[in-house]
Amino acid sequence: MEERYNPKAIEPKWQKFWDTSEVFKTREIPEKDKYYLLEMFPYPSGKIHMGHVRNYTIGDVVGRYKRMRGFNVLHPMGWDAFGMPAENAAIQNNTHPARWTYENIDAMRAQLKRLGFSYDWDREVATCRPEYYRWEQWLFIKMYEKGMAYRKESYVNWCETCQTVLANEQVEQGSCWRCGETVRQKKLWQWFFRITDYADDLLEYCDQLPGWPEKVTTMQKNWIGKSVGAEIRFRIENRDEEITVFTTRQDTVFGATFMCLAPEHPLVAELSQGTDQEAAVNEFVERMSLQDRSDRAMETYEKEGVFTGAYCINPMNGRKMPIYTANFALMAYGTGAVMSVPAHDQRDFDFARKYGLDIVVVVQPEGENFDGTNMPEAYTGEGIMVNSGQFNGISNEEAKEEIAAYMDKNGIGRKTVSFRLRDWGISRQRYWGAPIPMIHCPSCGVVPVPEEDLPIELPEEADMLEGGKSPLSTLDDFVRTTCPSCSGEARRETDTMDTFVESSWYFDRYCSPRYDQGMFSREAVDYWMPVDQYIGGVEHAILHLLYSRYFTRVLNDLGLISCREPFTRLLTQGMVCKETTACPTHGFLFPEQVNWIDEGPNCVLCESPVKIGRVEKMSKSKRNVIDPNVLLDEYGADTTRLFCLFAAPPERDLEWSEQGVEGSFRFLNRVWRMVADWLPAVKDVEAYDGSPDELEGDLRDLYRKIHDTIRRVSNDIEERFHFNTAISAVMELVNTIYSMELAQDTPNAPAVMRRAIESVTLLLAPMVPHFSEEIWSRLDYQASVLL
RNA sequence: GCGAGAGUGGCGGAAUUGGUAGACGCACUGGACUUAGGAUCCAGCUCUGGCGACAGAGUGGGAGUUCAAGUCUCCCCUCUCGCACCA
Numbered sequence A: 001m002e003e004r005y006n007p008k009a010i011e012p013k014w015q016k017f018w019d020t021s022e023v024f025k026t027r028e029i030p031e032k033d034k035y036y037l038l039e040m041f042p043y044p045s046g047k048i049h050m051g052h053v054r055n056y057t058i059g060d061v062v063g064r065y066k067r068m069r070g071f072n073v074l075h076p077m078g079w080d081a082f083g084m085p086a087e088n089a090a091i092q093n094n095t096h097p098a099r100w101t102y103e104n105i106d107a108m109r110a111q112l113k114r115l116g117f118s119y120d121w122d123r124e125v126a127t128c129r130p131e132y133y134r135w136e137q138w139l140f141i142k143m144y145e146k147g148m149a150y151r152k153e154s155y156v157n158w159c160e161t162c163q164t165v166l167a168n169e170q171v172e173q174g175s176c177w178r179c180g181e182t183v184r185q186k187k188l189w190q191w192f193f194r195i196t197d198y199a200d201d202l203l204e205y206c207d208q209l210p211g212w213p214e215k216v217t218t219m220q221k222n223w224i225g226k227s228v229g230a231e232i233r234f235r236i237e238n239r240d241e242e243i244t245v246f247t248t249r250q251d252t253v254f255g256a257t258f259m260c261l262a263p264e265h266p267l268v269a270e271l272s273q274g275t276d277q278e279a280a281v282n283e284f285v286e287r288m289s290l291q292d293r294s295d296r297a298m299e300t301y302e303k304e305g306v307f308t309g310a311y312c313i314n315p316m317n318g319r320k321m322p323i324y325t326a327n328f329a330l331m332a333y334g335t336g337a338v339m340s341v342p343a344h345d346q347r348d349f350d351f352a353r354k355y356g357l358d359i360v361v362v363v364q365p366e367g368e369n370f371d372g373t374n375m376p377e378a379y380t381g382e383g384i385m386v387n388s389g390q391f392n393g394i395s396n397e398e399a400k401e402e403i404a405a406y407m408d409k410n411g412i413g414r415k416t417v418s419f420r421l422r423d424w425g426i427s428r429q430r431y432w433g434a435p436i437p438m439i440h441c442p443s444c445g446v447v448p449v450p451e452e453d454l455p456i457e458l459p460e461e462a463d464m465l466e467g468g469k470s471p472l473s474t475l476d477d478f479v480r481t482t483c484p485s486c487s488g489e490a491r492r493e494t495d496t497m498d499t500f501v502e503s504s505w506y507f508d509r510y511c512s513p514r515y516d517q518g519m520f521s522r523e524a525v526d527y528w529m530p531v532d533q534y535i536g537g538v539e540h541a542i543l544h545l546l547y548s549r550y551f552t553r554v555l556n557d558l559g560l561i562s563c564r565e566p567f568t569r570l571l572t573q574g575m576v577c578k579e580t581t582a583c584p585t586h587g588f589l590f591p592e593q594v595n596w597i598d599e600g601p602n603c604v605l606c607e608s609p610v611k612i613g614r615v616e617k618m619s620k621s622k623r624n625v626i627d628p629n630v631l632l633d634e635y636g637a638d639t640t641r642l643f644c645l646f647a648a649p650p651e652r653d654l655e656w657s658e659q660g661v662e663g664s665f666r667f668l669n670r671v672w673r674m675v676a677d678w679l680p681a682v683k684d685v686e687a688y689d690g691s692p693d694e695l696e697g698d699l700r701d702l703y704r705k706i707h708d709t710i711r712r713v714s715n716d717i718e719e720r721f722h723f724n725t726a727i728s729a730v731m732e733l734v735n736t737i738y739s740m741e742l743a744q745d746t747p748n749a750p751a752v753m754r755r756a757i758e759s760v761t762l763l764l765a766p767m768v769p770h771f772s773e774e775i776w777s778r779l780d781y782q783a784s785v786l787l
Numbered sequence B: 001g002c003g004a005g006a007g008u009g010g011c012g013g014a015a016u017u018g019g020u021a022g023a024c025g026c027a028c029u030g031g032a033c034u035u036a037g038g039a040u041c042c043a044g045c046u047c048u049g050g051c052g053a054c055a056g057a058g059u060g061g062g063a064g065u066u067c068a069a070g071u072c073u074c075c076c077c078u079c080u081c082g083c084a085c086c087a
Helices: A007-021 A050-068 A084-093 A097-114 A130-145 A195-208 A214-224 A250-255 A266-272 A278-290 A346-355 A396-409 A522-528 A543-557 A628-634 A637-646 A658-682 A697-720 A723-740 A749-764 A769-778
Strands: A034-039 A072-074 A149-159 A164-166 A183-193 A226-236 A242-247 A258-261 A305-313 A320-326 A337-340 A413-419 A438-441 A445-448 A480-482 A489-492 A531-537 A567-573 A576-583 A594-597 A600-603 A611-617
Touching: A007 A097, A007 A637, A007 A769, A034 A050, A034 A522, A050 A072, A050 A531, A050 A567, A050 A576, A050 A628, A050 A637, A050 A697, A084 A097, A097 A628, A130 A149, A130 A445, A130 A543, A164 A183, A195 A214, A195 A226, A195 A413, A195 A543, A214 A543, A214 A567, A226 A250, A226 A396, A242 A250, A242 A258, A242 A337, A250 A396, A258 A305, A258 A346, A266 A278, A266 A305, A278 A305, A278 A320, A305 A346, A320 A337, A320 A346, A337 A346, A396 A413, A543 A567, A628 A637, A637 A658, A637 A723, A637 A769, A658 A723, A658 A749, A658 A769, A697 A723, A697 A749, A723 A749, A749 A769
Parallel strands: A034 A072, A034 A531, A258 A320, A531 A567
Antiparallel strands: A149 A164, A149 A183, A226 A242, A226 A305, A226 A413, A258 A337, A305 A320, A438 A445, A438 A489, A480 A489, A576 A611, A594 A600
16 A cells, blocks of 8 residues: 555545446435435536535535445435526626526536535536426426416615615615615516415424424524514595505504504505695605615614604594604504504603603503603513503503403404515516516406416527616517417516525435426435435525525425425535635735735735734635635645535535644544555455454544444534534544554554554545545445445 | 523643533643654642642632532623514
8 A cells, every 4th residue: 555645545435436437326215215315506606615615515424424324315406596696697797697607507506516416416406407397397387376476566676786675584784685786666567485374384384393493493583573563554635545554563552642654655645645744755755765765774864754644543541643654654664654652662752752642651660750842761571550541550461461362353443463484586587586476467367378388388499688677678579479368469577586495495306306297206306305404505585495495395385295394304514614814905815915925924026024813714705715626626625625524514614724634634644544555465354343342442432432433423413503513523533543543453453543544544434435435445345435 | 682502721622410620632841762863651730838748729609508519599791603673
């Protein structure tokens, strides 16, 4: 055996071996325990980054480990291939999104193969292929038929830069999640999925996902945002109309002294029309629509509003309440109308003080005597009901129930719940996405494309307009069609679907990726689903994971799948971070632009001293990125993988360290030398399998240490996913062997050492697979170490 | 503001059920081997005092429970992440 460990020679050899021997090819074997392991599939941006390497390495360890433990493992990989970057790249480089995407996929697949991941590549899926999205279109039609998909004109989040609609989940602090542009409100006809029908179900099951990090289920719960309260109707004075509000404090209804409507509320314009307030209201509404959404969402933002000129009547005490439109009333929550109770809500209190509106106390805390003039701020706690007619004297908690019952009986209102979650707007005015399979007929209205006409393929030669309207709407050949129902002239829907639709069911497709009679074969999906272990970044805690849970429920309710939750266990791995380096004149520097000299780091462009910034997530903009390819060239896949596993436990952030990589490489060399040293002695010996009692001294200690290590590593991998401590356990074992300085001619030493070497190889096999396969074969085993 | 998580040597991080705090690695120091080594092997490495055996302190701070606390309870501080005018 060579003295030196040479990954360049070893790794391609075993990658080829895995390929040709088809060890990772998977099929359904009913009598075997299945294990569906999934990592979040990447967007084919062109290059694998360290985040991918970490994510897929963690997954690969679990997959290989489970395989070694005898499970039938499904471990697929594919491409989340639709989306904006392909269009942008196409415009910039004068190419086609499809071409750009497929080239990127080829490049990234090659990189993943270089890392030695145990994927069943026969199951590869790319969501931009018609064979894939045709079934998404099929499902869309099914959902349309069941009323789960619908169209409405509504205010949508609009990104001017991306020229497209964004889902609520894609708006971060009032800005586009992708480009950072301020999001505006725009009124458009849009397609929606009725995810709100599942709000309660999605919420309730959050507590039945013990395999998920609490952090994620909490985020989902907050996002769904259930509030229990009541709906109350207020008659508008001199009109045959009502305003419905949602409140969690129906106990304070007697203290409601005015009404606030969101500026976007349809009644605002209607009520002010023809009054002296009309001009002021219009000015206010106009001003609010131009305002930055994130500014408006600030709690500290000054409350302001305008009287609409109309009044409504408090149904409990007949009080005449002025109707305002106010900036703190949000169209996106509840009904867009707030009954304002200034004594018991801080926002209402601020507003009332500013505009001189009445403050009526209806909940009095014990030992206090609040009234509208002596309160420094709103009182939101518990107390005894006052100024509330027949409900005076009881606690406000009791009053919540009694008032709700009273209102229900008298047709004023009823108990209800409100969710923060909105329906999922999926229309996108973009080219590179799955076309929505609908037809607009002037006489029949909206008609689904007949099933036999699917897929509605994306036309190839789209005129990609930079920042224009939906590219598909400019293609006459695409748009013009005939109505399936009356055969008259009709127009196709030109919006495409949000790319999150594709990623909401790809894990089902992996079960039978080439199936052409439906989304998936029932048999395959029932065998494999749900995913036993899902691994990916926490940035998808709301968006992708919530949508996927929703889709699984839809498929379940349509009778297509047996499970209701898609992911049994979820691991959210931390980010890969590195310090930033900045030059006073050249700004952030790439690692290779920094010259490390004795006096300190130095800019290669101008030689001025470089400032070391804080450790942050690797990103192009901060330039603190390490290209995995460089690592692969220098150290090979196994060292790269080992470093990712050893430097931090998976759920924590991993800080990049050149010395850390060096250390991982050194360890593999150390193991290699040990094996090379002992190989002649152990080659023709059976691994020791007797009782430790028949050994003595160091050999007995070593034999016990071997078994202790096996227990620790198995436990660390299987139950805790603590690969860092699993590796350190193996390091300890190797250190023990080195420090014992066993003589090779000691009786039993070769047998025990063979046991030691085999154990180390098996324990390391999930983590450094090429390395382990190589040693395993040197021990004269023919089959893969995985078997 | 609400919710979640975290705080341990010079650094990354161990300590699984309350039981020797600092495993393993990095960095550093010393030694061995060597023409040489930035390779390798061995040893040291929490802080303070001491040549030393050793003594004292020590897991963000403060109190408590316990024979025993990084771990449990209470209060406080700091950091990270998520949500945030949610009526």
